Amino acid sequence: MLCSISLKAMSRIAVCISFAAALCGCGGAQASRASQPVDEFVEQGTFSGDSAYAYVARQVEFGPRVPGSAAHAACVDWLTATLKRLGADTVSVSDGTAVRWDGETVPVRNIFARVNPGAPVRLLLVSHYDSRPWADQDPDPDRRNEPISGADDGASGVGVILEVVRNLAANPAAVGVDVLFTDAEDSGAPQGVTNPSGNDGWCLGAKYFAENLPYATAADLPRYGILLDMVGAPGARFMQEYFSANEARRATARVWGTAARMGLADKFPAVTSGAITDDHLPLIAAGIPTTDIIHTSSATSTGFNPAWHTHADDMGNIDPTTLSTVGRVVLNTIYTEQP
Numbered sequence: 325m326l327c328s329i330s331l332k333a334m335s336r337i338a339v340c341i342s343f344a345a346a347l348c349g350c351g352g353a354q355a356s357r358a359s360q361p362v363d364e365f366v367e368q369g370t371f372s373g374d375s376a377y378a379y380v381a382r383q384v385e386f387g388p389r390v391p392g393s394a395a396h397a398a399c400v401d402w403l404t405a406t407l408k409r410l411g412a413d414t415v416s417v418s419d420g421t422a423v424r425w426d427g428e429t430v431p432v433r434n435i436f437a438r439v440n441p442g443a444p445v446r447l448l449l450v451s452h453y454d455s456r457p458w459a460d461q462d463p464d465p466d467r468r469n470e471p472i473s474g475a476d477d478g479a480s481g482v483g484v485i486l487e488v489v490r491n492l493a494a495n496p497a498a499v500g501v502d503v504l505f506t507d508a509e510d511s512g513a514p515q516g517v518t519n520p521s522g523n524d525g526w527c528l529g530a531k532y533f534a535e536n537l538p539y540a541t542a543a544d545l546p547r548y549g550i551l552l553d554m555v556g557a558p559g560a561r562f563m564q565e566y567f568s569a570n571e572a573r574r575a576t577a578r579v580w581g582t583a584a585r586m587g588l589a590d591k592f593p594a595v596t597s598g599a600i601t602d603d604h605l606p607l608i609a610a611g612i613p614t615t616d617i618i619h620t621s622s623a624t625s626t627g628f629n630p631a632w633h634t635h636a637d638d639m640g641n642i643d644p645t646t647l648s649t650v651g652r653v654v655l656n657t658i659y660t661e662q663p
Contacts, residue, residue, distance in 0.1 A: 365656075367656055372487060375490070379487065384639055388455045388474065413438045414441060415437040416435075418434045418533070420434075431507075432532045436502070439501045439502075445500065448550070449504070449552070450505075450603055451551065452481070454507050456510040458470075459472045460633055464635075475642050476632075480555045480557075487651055501658060507529035530607060542611060545612055548615070563597035564594065564595065566599035579617065
């Protein structure tokens with residue numbers, strides 16, 4: 325049975341896909357399994373959910389990371405310094421601009437880094453680090469014009485990737501990894517706002533990156549990308565987003581196949597969910613097939629975590645166990661990728 329759900333904003337619905345699996349809570353700490361591995365899969369790396377949690381908390385401490393704000397600038401400085409400290413190479417920040425849904429020109433500062441830069445075969449890890457300028461889903465109408473903390477929607481994916489980078493720098497994989505922290509992902513039009521220009525304002529940083537790729541030729545493009553968006557909430561599960569399952573099949577098969585081999589198929593069920601407008605779409609269009617690890621829910625009217633785009637998206641909305649589950653799957657997907 326098809327069900328109509330709202331994903332990433334009411335204006336961002338693309339396709340309605342049936343949710344075929346019920347959502348349930350996330351299992352215990354790093355070594356916990358809700359089900360036994362189907363083979364003798366041996367995990368690599370020492371991913372720490374507590375470390376990823378600390379990276380998330382540090383971002384939130386800056387305040388809302390709205391493009392152009394002082395908190396945003398301080399976070400950029402911290403992220404670039406942290407990537408270098410963790411062992412990433414060629415860390416750079418783009419200084420571009422984009423036009424928002426309301427016609428306002430906003431700065432776009434994507435952060436790009438490389439791990440194991442000499443490896444010819446590369447993967448791309450992506451997360452946005454900006455936070456929503458408007459709490460348009462908040463139950464308090466008087467606070468809907470205030471920016472949100474964006475602990476899950478923004479900081480969680482970055483926190484996981486930083487901990488992945490720490491592991492890869494200490495124990496390199498057979499392939500190289502590029503890291504992209506996108507800006508201005510979450511500056512789309514608030515719910516209920518009509519925009520006659522047709523510019524919805526989402527994913528501006530990813531669009532800027534796709535238009536200014538740091539790769540000389542098509543042969544230099546990453547083999548595939550993995551996008552992390554809203555990967556920290558308690559009880560989160562991650563179905564296969566529609567565009568990911570259809571336009572980034574190899575990446576999706578690798579991530580969800582790794583999760584299954586690790587005994588984590590209950591957290592990463594091989595079920596297709598709805599289509600979502602997210603940073604993976606500009607990357608797919610640019611020739612980098614990218615899968616989206618994103619928490620969706622059939623239990624809410626928005627299709628997302630109840631804290632989505634509200635002031636409740638703070639550190640109380642982050643669970644180190646969920647961060648660890650996602651991070652371990654991503655890390656072992658990378659470690660088992662062959663050149």
